[in-house]
Amino acid sequence: MKRITFLIAFALFFSVLANAQLGRRINVDRALNAVSQGVQSLTITDAQVIEYTNEYMVWMDANNPLVKTTDSDAGKQAVAERLANIVSVIPQELIDRYNLDIQAYYVVDVNAFAAANGAIRMFAGLMELMTDDEILAVVGHEIGHIANNDSKDAFVRALRVSALREAAGSVSGTVSRLSDSQLGELSAALANSQYSQAQEFEADAYGFELLKQLGKDPGAMASALGVLLKLQEEAGASGNSRFASLFSSHPDLARRIETLNAR
Numbered sequence: 001m002k003r004i005t006f007l008i009a010f011a012l013f014f015s016v017l018a019n020a021q022l023g024r025r026i027n028v029d030r031a032l033n034a035v036s037q038g039v040q041s042l043t044i045t046d047a048q049v050i051e052y053t054n055e056y057m058v059w060m061d062a063n064n065p066l067v068k069t070t071d072s073d074a075g076k077q078a079v080a081e082r083l084a085n086i087v088s089v090i091p092q093e094l095i096d097r098y099n100l101d102i103q104a105y106y107v108v109d110v111n112a113f114a115a116a117n118g119a120i121r122m123f124a125g126l127m128e129l130m131t132d133d134e135i136l137a138v139v140g141h142e143i144g145h146i147a148n149n150d151s152k153d154a155f156v157r158a159l160r161v162s163a164l165r166e167a168a169g170s171v172s173g174t175v176s177r178l179s180d181s182q183l184g185e186l187s188a189a190l191a192n193s194q195y196s197q198a199q200e201f202e203a204d205a206y207g208f209e210l211l212k213q214l215g216k217d218p219g220a221m222a223s224a225l226g227v228l229l230k231l232q233e234e235a236g237a238s239g240n241s242r243f244a245s246l247f248s249s250h251p252d253l254a255r256r257i258e259t260l261n262a263r
Contacts, residue, residue, distance in 0.1 A: 044159065049152050052159070053117040059183045060121075065106040067124070076106050079124045086132050087139055089214050098146050102139060110231065114142035116152040129227050133220035137207045141221070144206025150199045197252075204256055208263055222260040229253040 067080040083104045094100065099118035108125040115121075120142045127135055145151045195203075204221060211218040232253060 044156060046152070049155055050117050053115050053119075053155055056183060057115055057117060057119045061103075067104050067106050079104050079106060079127060082127065082132070083122060083135070086136050089136070089216075090139070094143070098143065100143065100146075110228075112138050112142055114145045114151045116146070116155045118146060120146075130224060131220070133211070133216050134224035134227065136214070136216060137211055137221040137224045140207030140210035141203045141224075143210065144203035145195070145199070147206060148199065148202055150195055150203065154195065201256060201259060204260055205263070208260055218263070219261075222257045225253050225257050225260070229257065 065076070067076040067083075069077060069080045069084060071077040071080060080103075083102065087102045090100070090102075100120065101118055102120045102122070104122040104124055104127065106124045109123050110126045110129060111123045112126055113121055120139060122135065122138070126138070130138070204225070208218045208221045211220055
């Protein structure tokens with residue numbers, strides 16, 4: 001399996017393990033110096049955010065192993081077909097409302113992310129660990145981030161701390177075309193962007209309610225988080241400080257599970 005160019009921390013999940021069947025891990029060492037530049041003021045319209053996000057996702061999909069149902073590789077085809085079947089129950093009205101584009105990257109990392117333009121990317125490493133309903137729950141959680149404008153807010157924050165803030169804040173209102181290095185810097189900033197606990201709880205609730213609306217078991221939202229909690233506990237038990245640090249910055253998984261079970 002190809003190596004993904006960069007991990008985005010938009011999502012519910014962090015990269016936590018490698019899998020021999022899927023191949024190599026994500027490379028997260030690109031352009032990290034941009035993040036140290038500090039938060040700056042920035043004025044940018046919603047339309048500009050979407051334009052930048054569109055360009056960014058074109059770059060991400062071109063530089064990472066995006067699977068298709070027409071892939072000649074059986075493993076990639078299987079992942080694409082499984083995801084297409086899982087999300088086929090999502091109403092077209094919802095897809096149209098948020099311009100949803102739900103696809104998968106063929107990488108070992110356990111992650112998913114949502115972008116401001118409606119793009120949602122699942123990682124094969126995550127899909128391998130979850131049932132179909134749990135994957136649908138994760139998709140619902142990511143739709144929640146889009147619906148609640150969390151993904152847009154995260155993108156704007158990333159622009160503020162990257163070298164792109166000057167171009168993005170142009171008073172002309174035009175969107176500059178981004179270079180490969182600028183897109184790499186934006187990746188670094190996004191990788192250090194985090195949702196608040198309130199945003200994560202609200203996205204959990206959105207995924208829970210979506211499962212109910214689709215006639216699925218809403219408990220799959222809690223069990224999806226349970227998969228991550230188990231990984232977190234295993235990382236702690238192994239003394240792996242790298243994994244522990246990834247989860248330490250994430251909202252309390254156990255409390256989120258309790259909140260969902262209470263619903």
